[in-house]
Amino acid sequence: MPVVVANPIARASARGVRALEARGAVDVRWTGEARADALARDALAEGADAVIVVGGDGTIRDVADVLAGTGVPTGIVPAGTANLFARNLDLPLRDLDRAAAIALDAAPLPTDLGRVVLHADGREHAPRVFLVVVGIGHDATAVEAASLARKRRLGWGAYVIAGARRFANPLLDVRARLDDEPAMRTQAWTVLVHNTARITMGLRVVPGTRPDDGLLHLAAVSPRRIAHWGRIAASGMGLARAEGVLSHRTGRRVRLDADRIPVQIDGDAHGRITRLDAWIDPGVLLVRRPGGRR
DSSP states (O other): OOEEEEOTTSTTHHHHHHHHHTTTOOOEEEOSSSOHHHHHHHHHHTTOSOEEEEEOHHHHHHHHHHHTTTSOOEEEEEOSSSOHHHHHTTOOSSOHHHHHHHHHHSOEEEEEEEEEEEEETTEEOOOEEESSEEEEEHHHHHHHHSOHHHHHHHTTHHHHHHHHTTTTSOOEEEEEEETTSOOEEEEESEEEEESSOBOGGGOBSSTTOOTTSOOEEEEEEOOSSTTHHHHHHHHHTTSSOOTTTEEEEEESEEEEEEEEEEEEETTEEEEEEEEEEEEEEEEEEEEEOTTOOO
């Protein structure tokens, strides 16, 4: 019997739960006094054959961290602000009835997870999971500025507005090392470590990413003039290349060093860091998604 873990703060959670209940899901557990990861651990201990998440990227991430490597699949009914992971899995964002059907009935497919360790204030934090992206620099500052109230009111537009106000901010010094290659120094508006890279409106920050390619994708965004943002946007739509302002490399492990720089994980701000170490955990999560057939 599947267990449903739902976040009541998510924008469309009530509709998502109703869609699941209409298909026979009866064990619904809301976050609040208990976090999503605690509810997922309880579900595993009780022998649940799947955990269905109704919420946004943060709720999905908490459940994914628990289910990774267990062989117990998850389904996703996207109900959050950005729903970045759901976009990258080609899940329906507006048709929650169809999303519920996929979450309950599709065969699970192996899906990669990213993992990251943040270093700040002279100490190393515990490893965290990321679904889509870890970003440092002005991208993360924009995430900090997109308040919860604004996200509820404007949705994805809250991030866009916060980011647009910082387009002219100066580039930051970042040192990057990918796998066993020599370290490189770059100046960037933001550096992004992607598991998958599709964002809103079908844009892709870097090409060719898949949720099961077993790779991290490292993107340095380095516009030196406002006009360069047009080239970056065109590149995201597949209409042009952004050589010189957007660099892309792939690997399995990356280290980034900087001087107390803001960081965000899947659209959630996590303060300022001096270093991060990230790596890919291939196929460790089973997700019911389009393409999985029983």
